[in-house]
Amino acid sequence: MNTNQDDAFTLGPLEAGPACCDPQPVIQVKDLSLHYGDKIALDKVTLDIYKGCITALIGPSGCGKTSFLSAINRLTDLIPGCCVDGHIFVYDQDIHRSDNNVQALRRQIGMVFQKPTPFPLSIRRNIALPLNEHGISKQAEVAAITEQVLRDVGLWAEVYDRLDTSALSLSGGQQQRLCIARALALNPQILLMDEPCSALDPIASGVVEDLICRLQGRYTIVIVTHNLAQARRIANYAAFFWVRERAGQLVEFGRCQHIFESPSHELTAAYVNGIRG
Numbered sequence: 001m002n003t004n005q006d007d008a009f010t011l012g013p014l015e016a017g018p019a020c021c022d023p024q025p026v027i028q029v030k031d032l033s034l035h036y037g038d039k040i041a042l043d044k045v046t047l048d049i050y051k052g053c054i055t056a057l058i059g060p061s062g063c064g065k066t067s068f069l070s071a072i073n074r075l076t077d078l079i080p081g082c083c084v085d086g087h088i089f090v091y092d093q094d095i096h097r098s099d100n101n102v103q104a105l106r107r108q109i110g111m112v113f114q115k116p117t118p119f120p121l122s123i124r125r126n127i128a129l130p131l132n133e134h135g136i137s138k139q140a141e142v143a144a145i146t147e148q149v150l151r152d153v154g155l156w157a158e159v160y161d162r163l164d165t166s167a168l169s170l171s172g173g174q175q176q177r178l179c180i181a182r183a184l185a186l187n188p189q190i191l192l193m194d195e196p197c198s199a200l201d202p203i204a205s206g207v208v209e210d211l212i213c214r215l216q217g218r219y220t221i222v223i224v225t226h227n228l229a230q231a232r233r234i235a236n237y238a239a240f241f242w243v244r245e246r247a248g249q250l251v252e253f254g255r256c257q258h259i260f261e262s263p264s265h266e267l268t269a270a271y272v273n274g275i276r277g
């Protein structure tokens with residue numbers, strides 16, 4: 001087993017530096033409101049997400065962070081009673097237009113959840129299954145992608161000799177890296193991550209956090225985190241949500257340094273300094 005994590009990852013820092021030096025909107029959210037029946041989870045949120053950057057969604061429990069994430073790849077379509085108003089443009093396409101291809105959208109946008117969610121199948125099948133579902137089934141191609149993405153997430157050296165064992169035999173941190181590899185296999189441009197480290201022990205969490213930093217620049221990443229220190233360490237931009245009049249609202253969005261060191265709103269300052277929330 002390779003114990004040196006720096007050697008394990010095949011992704012290093014980008015030579016050209018982070019793409020977020022020159023912010024280009026990839027996801028444009030305009031007046032997004034989201035209801036679950038009578039409950040307003042998000043009220044008129046407008047926000048741009050920039051190409052190649054990591055954007056952290058922060059705020060107290062129940063302010064609509066997960067709902068915001070779910071709307072971006074239309075997972076909200078699957079929730080009974082959930083209703084979305086407003087517009088979300090991904091690469092200038094309005095994703096809620098009726099002629100939009102949801103399968104193509106989800107291929108473009110990978111999702112990683114709080115709790116690692118490997119399929120109860122072998123490590124190999126976990127990567128192969130989504131590829132097969134999207135029409136990639138040539139054995140050599142599937143094997144090459146499998147090796148590449150497992151190398152990308154620093155897992156190859158740990159699993160190359162047991163690809164046919166159950167993914168459930170992996171540790172929690174390894175399972176989460178497998179889930180990230182599975183998301184990368186379809187070559188998405190955008191990754192949505194809902195508290196990807198919160199179910200992991202501190203060491204596994206550190207490895208996954210390091211991996212997320214290595215993905216920056218290659219992918220546009222939107223991450224929900226309750227860990228403000230983590231948001232500060234890894235994100236280029238932060239969006240601070242709050243609950244006002246029982247509805248989730250965006251209070252402030254900006255460069256991470258601005259949000260944490262000189263926010264424009266008193267509420268943001270109170271939250272990031274641990275006074276409220």
Ligand SMILES: Nc1ncnc2c1ncn2[C@@H]1O[C@H](COP(=O)(O)OP(=O)(O)OP(=O)(O)O)[C@@H](O)[C@H]1O
Pocket residue numbers: 036039040041059060061062063064065066067068079248
């Ligand atoms: N499927 C659902 N049905 C009804 N209400 C829901 C549903 N999902 C979320 N909500 C409600 O919508 C609001 C926003 O929830 P959401 O999970 O998006 O917030 P969050 O900021 O991600 O919270 P947390 O940090 O605790 O995960 C909450 O009041 C929640 O109870």
